[in-house]
Amino acid sequence: MAKSKNTQQKVKRQSTGANILIYIILILGGIIMVGPLIWMISTSLKDKMGVFQLPPQWIPNPIRWDAYKRLFSLSEMYAGFKNTIIVSFTVTIIGSITSSVAAFSFAKLRLPFKNTIFLILLIALMVPYPAVMIPQFMIFSKIGWVDTLKPLIVPGLFGNITMIFFLKQYLQSVPDSVIESAKIDGAGYTKIFTSIIFPLIRPAVAAQFILWFMGAWNDYLAPLIYLNSPEKQTLQVVIANLSATYATQTDYPLIMAMSFVALLPVLIIFLIFQKQIIESIALSGTKG
């Protein structure tokens, strides 16, 4: 009896030691993860010369809001924000509706060759964007859409195969009888979708919507290809261009302020919805 208590204590002591070690590792890792971002914020609050001070100051003294003031006098930044907001909201809102409706059809309705069609659509997931970007560019340039936001918006409106796939999986857990009984009650398909299916898949739609929104917000290659004039560019391209310009003037506070402002909206969305986002990502990974 006494001996087993002893070993128990020993095990406990051992695991406390292990836990402390784990905490140290996790905290160190955490510092490496957020350190650069904090450094980015700290740099953005310095003046141009303060950046070159050695040793560096983590908390700038004095704190200068100068970079942010200059930032908001740049018309490119406003244009970038405006265009990115237009693109990412239009694409994700309409595209999510298209995708949910399609997922409902694929999961629950009868249609000859439905599974074959779905499998063909899955090919899209295996085709890398660079393999189709040149013809896509040619198509859009033929119809005069280059240097407009349309090439960034229109393809997304037709839905997103990843989202359809995920929502279809999610709908598989909904029993068919729910839909059959609604049909017997005389409900039309629109009614079934809006009053039964959509409320059921809403959490999955929300999660996929957020992921897609973050992807659309952060997109860089497609805007880079399609947009030329500064007032048409999206935020990511704007900050990349401005950073190249201001790096030659070693205006690092401005560059860091710009980058921070560009990632802030998504960061805020993430911090608000972190629980749902993290859970849905864990789910999509283990189910995928």
Next chain:
Amino acid sequence: MTEETVVDKKKKTFFHHDSKLYRDEHRAALLMIVLPVIGFTVFTLLPLIYSIFASFTNWNGLGEMTFTGWRNFQLMIKDNYFWQTLGNTFYLMLGIPIGLILSFLLASALSRGLKGTTFFRVIYYIPVISSLAAIAIMWQWAYNGDYGLVNQVLALVGIKGPNWLQNVHTVKPAIIAMSVWKGLGYSMLLYLAAIQSVPKSFYEAADLDGANAFQKFKNITWPMCRPVTFFLIITNVIGGSQIFTEINIMTPTGGPEYSSATIVWYIWQKAFKNFQMGYASAMSMILGILIFIITALQFYVNRKSDYKLS
């Protein structure tokens, strides 16, 4: 046998009876999927076919396409930049195993249910959601030889770091480190979910059999994480073969002696800077085929060594 026919007959009459209902359902179902099908055809399938065709032509994007047979592919074999950028792309993928091992270890640490797990999950996930362009700009500055964060931290332990992005030998490791940093949270999250989904009874049974911690890891935890590892390798390879944003922002000229130029960056350069659309299409086809083979191979390997707990 006879019973079945009876049921079949019943079904048939039922179907027949409701055929209008079924037609309506078919129409509704088709209507609902028509947009994604059109989108796929117009924005993926046709461009893909067009790309295959273009890769056999000499084409500047504006003038006529002249059919040149296999010439683009012959040029490619002799194009040192093609091989170099392809090699760089694979080199940069060395970050994938590093990231997976680190994230697995972190996930194992987090799976012990310590206080603050949620907090750490959020912290580690912040780089994942952050805009890649902004992150690349930040790291470009962090890798600055004289005033960058990285060398300042190294100076604390008495190491004088190089000018990371300007040096042929350090530019790729620097980009790998950044990619690992950015992707760690994602893999960790998936591993954590996988580890937490292992039934407790497995470990209890192993305890009864007197298995030690390493045996439990080797025979339970790691095999149970196989599907996640598989998923992560595939998505990381597909993503890694298309790495572009950070290259174009951190090393706008492809790095010293093209040492950080990747294949997608080279395709983009050829297509939209040099207007060699035919040649660029040919390279994009090679990239597409490579991605397809890697994916297929992974599926094959995974199927063969599918682990079953007996």
